[in-house]
Amino acid sequence: MQKEEILRSVNNIFIDTLDNEEIILTYDTTADDVEDWDSLNHIQLVVAVEKKFKIRFTSQEILGWNNVGEMIDCILKKDI
Numbered sequence: 001m002q003k004e005e006i007l008r009s010v011n012n013i014f015i016d017t018l019d020n021e022e023i024i025l026t027y028d029t030t031a032d033d034v035e036d037w038d039s040l041n042h043i044q045l046v047v048a049v050e051k052k053f054k055i056r057f058t059s060q061e062i063l064g065w066n067n068v069g070e071m072i073d074c075i076l077k078k079d080i
Helices: 003-018 039-053 059-064 068-077
Strands: none
Touching: 003 039, 003 068, 039 068, 059 068
């Protein structure tokens, strides 16, 4: 799976989870850039991404993300 394809899938997860059709993620998008992306929703987003890609993240990986691009890089490292 290519990076752009993963970004599209993650974007759709954000749209569904946060119930906001206007979300357009980039690799540089952070929680500050997306309305309703708070700590509680962050957990729901992570679980939805794990389910979609059939992977598991460690707490250390999740805490290390500074933006969507780093999340996607982490997904790619899982060799999906």
